Amino acid sequence: MGRSACHLVLLIGMGLVPAMGAQALPVTEQIDRFELNWSTMRIRFYGEATVDFSQRGFEGAEKVATDDGLMYVLSALSKIRTQKGLTDNNAASIANELTTQVFVYNTIYYTDGRVRVELDISLPKAFDIGFNEFIADEPKAESSSGSAVVVLISGLKTALVQMEIRDTDGVLLYSPKDIAKSAFKKQMAGRWFFKNSSELKSYIGANPVEIEAVAEGDKTLIVTKSSWSKLKAEHPRLLEEAKLAFVISGPPKNTKSSSM
Secondary structure, three states: OEEOOOOOEEEEOOOOOOOOOOOOOOOEEEEOOEEEEOOOOEEEEEEEEEOOHHHHHHHHHHHHHHHHHHHHHHHHHHHHHHHOOOOOOOHHHHHHHHHOOOEEEEEEEEOOOEEEEEEEEEHHHHOOOOOOOOOOOOOOOOOOOOOEEEEEEEOOOOOOOOOEEEEOOOOEEEOHHHOOHHHHHHHOOOEEEEOOOHHHHHHHOOOEEEEEEEEEOOOEEEEOHHHHHHHHHHOHHHHHOOOEEEEEOOOOOOOOOOOO
16 A cells, blocks of 8 residues: 655534635546546545544544445445446456555544544556457657647536547548557546546647547547547647546636545
């Protein structure tokens, strides 16, 4: 189990964690204890327990809460995959793999005796779609001057898990088979951002290439064949690397990120 190099312990008398402001939010989604971050491709969740610190000590209390979080992952991951339209065939092996690579990034001790351990896992690993027909293990195309592909999407407000890009005639242009295995395992088909967020600016680099798309259904983006052909001819490596930033309309101005 991984641990943060700068492990932070907070003593919070009222049991409240301040939420971030509405500026520069990543694209996140809350499902039960899970906070899915589609901009960083990480999932955060927590384990919690009420213990006698005089008997367990701080480290013992943290272990009890961590075990609670791991048990939660093992029991809840199947549900979250089903909600996202993924099969449950390999959910158990995925959950077991994730519990060995979980990352502790914060611990909170409350004055009422509760301890909460906040944990972090890989979103692509949790949402493994069981696909094995990638274009190659590693990107092979020559690099171009472009630093990322920015896909400006209309008609969509949430991230898609199983995603395809098709032209206006319905012809498939892009799917996991066009991505290098190493890239897909790290960030799936690309990352998701709100327009003008600092996360987007950091991800796309100095020379982004823009393309427009329209969402259709729950897994398909539509682009013009000519725009995609130009993109594929000029920046093939970006596609193999899944260096795509899918940009959707931002949250309401008063929206605050969840703090679990």
